[in-house]
Amino acid sequence: MTTVLPDAPTEVIAPATQAGRRTELPARAPASDAPETRRALTGVRFSDLMRLVGAAAASFALTWWAFSQLLPLQGVLGFIVTCFALFVIIFGVLVSLDESGPTVKDRVISVFVHGIGVLMLLALSSVVVFTIVRGWDSLFHGNFWIMDMSATGPLDGLDSGGILYAIIGTLIMIAIALAISVPLGILTAVFLSEVPGRYAKFVRTVVEAMTALPSIVAGLFIYASVVLILGFERSGFAASLAMTVMMLPIIIRSADVVLRLVPGNLKEASLALGASQWRTVWNVTLPTARSGLTTAVILGTARGIGETSPVLLTAGTTTFFNVNPFSGPMVSLPLATFNFVKSPEPTMIARGFGTAVVLMLLVIVLFALARVIGGRGAGVLSPRQLRKRRLESVHDLERITRGERAEADRPTVEQASVDAVAQAAAVAAAERLVARSRRGRRRKDDSE
Amino acid sequence: MVMIDPVQAEPQPEPDTQTEPQPEMQTPDVPRVLAANTGLSDRIFRGVARTGGTIVLLVMLLVGVFLLYNGYKAISVAGFGFLTTQAWEPNNGDFGIAAVLSGTFFIALTAIAIAVPLALGTALYINEYAPRGIKRALISVVDLMAAIPSVVYGLWGLFFLQPLILPFSQWLATYLGWIPILSAPNFDPSDPLASPTLFTSSTFIAGIVVALMVAPIASSIMREVFSQTPLGEREGALALGATRWGVIRSVVLPFSQGGIIGGTMLGLGRALGETIAVYLIISPVFIIQPHILEKGANSISALIALRYNEASALEISALMAAGLALFLVTLAVNFGASTIIARSRSGASSEG
Structure with missing residues (x-):
């Protein structure tokens, strides 16, 4: 620190120097206007x-x-x-x-x-x-992307057969699983965070316990209940039920965490304005936590897509196209990979690796999507959302000034519009300032 | 919050006035019942939310109850022998989880023994040593690897790692064979023609693959906790002249103790339940096999994947019982992990 001391201390010390000269103060460095340069604390010698x-x-x-x-x-x-x-x-x-x-x-x-x-x-x-x-090798054969394996024997080369049936199977299964687990999962997460009580606590404990459920046991449960007891055949629907059982606790747990991160003062402000709890949840809590909720769902999806064992037990095995999840066996990408590499034929193993690459690409895309959407914390807006919000507030301002104008003594139109524009500009500037400070803070957070 | 003490807030009766204190002044204040008048829409909302929670609760309880109910049949047939029998022949009534449960633990513990140093080192590297420019990218890579499907790791282990690791396994068995778990009784180091295929499909290889799967998960939890170390304490250590390692040893690691243990146990929970990667690599044996380098291993989840298909009703019930045992073990590990994470000081500064 090179803050310049005020003059007073030197005057106090001066008599002491005359008396005994016990303490010697170093000469003060000449004050310079040049900005301090930062010393390099790290670096390679x-x-x-x-x-x-x-x-x-x-x-x-x-x-x-x-x-x-x-x-x-x-x-x-x-x-x-x-x-x-x-x-x-x-x-x-x-x-x-x-x-x-x-x-x-x-x-x-x-x-x-x-x-x-x-x-x-x-x-x-x-x-x-x-x-x-x-x-x-297998990725660069066009047939790999558009055919099924029904006409391909174990000895056929890579220019025959493909995995489109597994891609479609995966998409159908995950779509059904998401259609069940997203509404139910988010509703339960809302229940856990908004309707607290002994019951919610119990539900939370059970859900947290179920995140420990090994995926193969989820598959075994659906196999024993839906397939063996209820008598449904092994199908894509049974597989997506197994995926749902596995994904639900994961989605609920992370959505619950995200919802609890929504600042309490936002909710209180909404309630204080007279909104009902339902309105508060719908208009304040969920939109604020939107990016976090999306991340929770996407990461749950990535887990669900990649799991082999629940599908292995419940979906059966086929080499044909099947777009009906309710009848006949259906294959997903990890299951197809698993089946391919169990074969001793090199071409089959190459197909297995190709399928694994497709699966990996799918997961990476989902993951990147989660990063792009979920990079922001609750309440921090993207530039586009900020622009939208600003436009809305300009409209609000116009509406308010129009109302005032109707009531008041009708000032000239030009005067009012000039006022409105000035105020809108002020609002925009303020928001830009807030955004910049937020961005700065984020950058600081990143660099830490 | 400004709480007005009811005794002080009570107006003191003036001594010189004749008016007696009001009788209701002397009765202690009873807290008012704050009954909010919830509207219809809110009651519907709460009802719907409660219903959603109840459905999930029912599904989850159903899984547990179903496992318990179905598994109970097999356990009552096998009796206490369920825990001590090594063979798995439910149709003869001779079955137990001694071999598969111990195999599960051998694989998981091998995995944890490899994964924890890896995860700890990686988390320390990312949080303390990595240049700022690549830090975010590294975090993303590790998080992404935690999301890569297990079947991909299984392929890697089967086709890439196994041929590479055999000479290393042989070397371990030759020179470190005097350590009980690293010994390989069927391997004779003095025989020049001894085939390294003895070391394929072993607990060790499965453990390495599972380790690579759980290390990213454990690592990202540990890194999260490291990054919450209070800046003031770091600066304090630096100001006292600590080196970088000094800061880590005296500030970061003690602060993150709970997070490290918790991350390890969560990784252990994942390792215990891993199916496909293990299934692809091991060749199942139904004896307790403590020689981790030798061929032959087993785990509960691999057993289920192997046997569910041609199973009789009793065998399904036996598999359910094995699954129940696995679930209970995983549950205990996970609860332990979350309790340790919640109790520790780690994350204490995360509010606000």
């Missing part, structure tokens, strides 16, 4: 860089030598593990040559944490890349 490079080269060479000349070791995985372990050790030794104890610990652990982070990201990206590479 040249020696750090050299240590990293040196340790990396040494560990690589040592591992190479050990693997090819010294020890009966083999395998890519073993190479990487040994190399990393040697790297950490050599780096630690290098740092300890000219740094103190805590610094050595700090650097070694930093390298270690970086290593784990990179390892995890490598492993995760290998999952995605490997699936895409193995499925690449």
Whole structure:
């Protein structure tokens, strides 16, 4: 801090300097008008860089030598593990040559944490890349996207058969599951957050318990009840019921969290204006939480689409197109993947990977959608919503001034419209200001 | 809130006036009954909401009751042996979950042992070390990986990981075989012709795949908690001269203890219930198999997926009972996790 002290303290100290001269104050730095420059607190020093490079080269060479000349070791995985372990050790030794104890610990652990982070990201990206590479061939056959597998034998090449029946099956199943679980789920979440009481608490406890339900057990429940006891055949509808049982608790739980985040003062303001509770929920709570609710639903959908086991038990197996969810077996994308890779034929396995890529794309699209919609917290508006809101308030203002004009002494039309425009401009400016500060705050939040 | 003390608010009777205090002044204030006059629309709304909640409650209870009711038949046939028998032959009346339940735990614990260091390191890296520019992207990647379907991980484990890991398994069994769980009795290190296929389809491989599945989930919970560490305490540690690791060890980790344990247990819950990835990799055995490197493993969910199809009525009931056992274990783990997360200091600053 280089705040300039007021003059008073120096005058107090002055007699003391005459008496004993015990404390020496450093000369005050000449006040300059130049803005303070920020010191760089982090950054990479040249020696750090050299240590990293040196340790990396040494560990690589040592591992190479050990693997090819010294020890009966083999395998890519073993190479990487040994190399990393040697790297950490050599780096630690290098740092300890000219740094103190805590610094050595700090650097070694930093390298270690970086290593784990990179390892995890490598492993995760290998999952995605490997699936895409193995499925690449099947993706570029047009028939893969528009045919079913009914006329394709296990030995046929990739230019025959396709997975459109599984894509359609997935879409139908998830549509039915959503048609049941979204209204019911959001209604229940509203019930949990708006009608509190002992009963709601009990429902919440049960719902939270059911998020622990393994998906295969949800499938087994529908299989045993709907298929075996009620006597329905295995069908797309049974599969979507199993998906619903699995998705409902997930959607309710996250929607409940989102609804509880709606600021209480918004609801109170609405109630204080005389709105009924129902109006408050419909016009204030739900619109405020809209983005969060959408995210909850989309993430639940991604979970539901990807689950194999409930569908495996309830949907049956087919290689034909089936667009009727109520009769005949129906296949979804994960189930088709599962069935393909159980076959020993390489072309079938390639199809399985292709199907997995399509499934992954679907999930990624859903996820990106959730990010775009749900990136904002409750009550924070997008630029478009802000524009819309501003336009509405200008209209409101016009309406109000028109009413005033009718009552009052009818000032000249020009005068009133000039007033309205000025006020509208003021409102717009204020809102722009608010928006900017919000954006700034968001940016700050991101950077933290 | 301004609460007016009723005793002080009561007007004191003037001493010099003859008027006696009013009798109702002396009776203590009874709280008024605040009955809001809810309109018709609100009553309908509450009724509808309550109905929705009740439907969900009924469905959820039905699942539990149904599992219990159906499973009870099988448990009453098997008796106490249900917990101790390893074989699974319900049609002969000889069945139990000793093998599959222990197998489930072996896979889940292997997964957690691998996933927790990975998740912890990744969460620390993203929250403490990663450059600002890529932080958001990394968070998105980890969250996305938590949403990738399990069948994709299963494919990866079966076709990518398994061939790569066999030499590593062999190496572990050769040099670390003296650790009980890493031993492989059927493997002879001195035999140069020993086939590494002994190490395929093992608990270890299934555990790694499940670990990779649950690590993103655990990691994103842990990161969430790390990011809530109070800035003041961080700055305090820095001002006292702590290194970055010093801040993590003395501020971030103690603050996030509850979140770390909770994230781990939620991951454990997911790992216990995982079906397809495990099913694709393991070759099922019905004995307690504590040698995690050796071929042969089992889990309850894989058992259900394997046997539901040609099952007799009793076998379905037995599968229900096994599913009930799995559900109860997962339930206990999840409740433990949410209790720990709720009790801990983590997230205390998240309000407002």
